[in-house]
Amino acid sequence: MASDRPERARNARWSTAVDLLAQVRREPGITRAAVARRLNLSTGSATEITARLRDLRLLTEAPAPVRGRGRPTSVLTPHPSGPLVLAAEVRQEDWRCAVATLDGRTGDVQAGRHVSREPGPVLETLGQVVDGAWRRYGERLRAVSLAVAATVCDGRIVQASSLGWGPVDLTGLTAGSGLPLILGNDATLAGVAEARTGSAAGAGTALHLLVEVGIGGALIVGGHPLTGAGGTGGEYGHMPFGDRGLRCPCGARGCWDVEVDGRALARHLGEQPPADPHTYTRQVLGRASHDAAAGRAVAAVASALATGIAGLVNAHAPDVVTLGGLARPLRAAAPAEFDAAYAGGLMTFRRARPAPVLDAAHGDDGALHGAVAVGLDHITSEAALATWADRRPTPAPTV
Structure with a gap:
């Protein structure tokens, strides 16, 4: 137990950063002053922590859109070399995926219909998509978050009756990249999206x-x-x-x-x-x-x-x-x-x-938005931020 204390202490210093990044996801385009108010931070603390996150290529500040007279201000946005999540969804007839930045915005969208509903061909296609994203973004890509129309138990598909699947091994999806795979039921993840940013917010x-x-x-x-x-x-x-x-x-x-x-x-x-x-x-x-x-x-x-x-x-x-x-x-x-x-x-x-x-509110995009949300939860945890800070991956192409 004592051997865990240094790591817990290392992770704990990221607690406020986790809260700040979560606020940026809840309110994309939020200002530093507004973050300070939401999180009850002093102006000095907000300035210090955003400077640290900027130095670590997690956030940056950009000019806010001009709205009439007044003092120019800036908004917090994901750093162009910051961490990313690859979110994907497998449905009965097709699949799709997107790359998400720390504010939950998505880009690099891909989609296709299944050539076969058998697990092998579906997973082979998805594996190629994951490998392609890893080649494009390198160590900026921190996790793969997958929504699937299936019963998920302990991070594994145990049954997907709509696809005609029994238990399915997904470890091959990220074998080449070594990225963590976060798996969730599509309806559950759609519910997360509605609760976070949709009709149930x-x-x-x-x-x-x-x-x-x-x-x-x-x-x-x-x-x-x-x-x-x-x-x-x-x-x-x-x-x-x-x-x-x-x-x-x-x-x-x-x-x-x-x-x-x-x-x-x-x-x-x-x-x-x-x-x-x-x-x-x-x-x-x-x-x-x-x-x-x-x-x-x-x-x-x-x-x-x-x-x-x-x-x-x-x-x-x-x-x-x-x-x-x-x-x-x-x-x-x-x-x-x-x-x-x-x-x-x-x-x-x-x-x-x-x-x-x-x-x-999210319509047919709910499960993909939910996969983005839980993927970002994972890569912005205290432990994940501490690891990012230690490794400081070299810049890779932007989304």
Whole structure:
């Protein structure tokens, strides 16, 4: 234990820097004076710490946009040679990635469709993307943060039913670069994005739900997800809110998953289960306004979605609920049925002041924004900043 003290002391001196960098992420373009006010720092302390961060190529100051008369000022921005995160997302049909600076802004965006959904080809493509970023940015690149539509346990994919994957080994993704890999469920990370900078910003407790193939989500408290033992919490789609006669691809019966996506729509319409439930849902939504059968199917699925949300609100008592992915157009296509089912599922005492259900601000980009957020949490921790200061990587190309 005593041997850890020098390292803890080394890391602890970065505590205020961590807070300052977090504030720059919350308010991109913030001034040094505003940071001092937010963090209750004296002018001298704010000046000293920003000078240190500038010397370490973490932050720099740039002229603020001119707004009328007044004294010119400057804003805090990421240093052009500062650390970066590569954020990536794997979805059912495609992948995308972006490089993020310390203020959360992204650039160098790449995307592509899967040539095969088998794990091998998907991971080979992503590995090439990671290696390419490492060659371009060198030691400026500090971590890879990956969002995937899968159950994640102890930093590993244990099941991705929408992709047809079982356990998958991801260690090869960063083998060439040696970068840390931060792995998260897509719905959980989208919830982080909404809680930090989206429709749930400022809420103490937020429930985020995302419908793509099935439904996932996260309970976010203080900007951080409650992920449970091993990180597998938030598998809301596998709660028994559905028909016990139906078996879910996860192996359980009666999952909510199969009541709220294209598979449910197909059953209501008497059609074959779709190979791509996500695309099929969009097709049925497009018919719902002029096809009575499609309209009834959408109303039934929207009601099933709202009933489950009410149950989760009864259990968690969030300040706000945010909806991402296909949950938004499903509700918009049958608002009366959704509202009736939501109100009908709430406990009586909650109906006077029900948790508002809002559309996610980040839309389809939520999981990628969340991957950026947790990746930046990692590379701006006290230990990571201390390591950056010790190594002082040589400058590499800017984003």
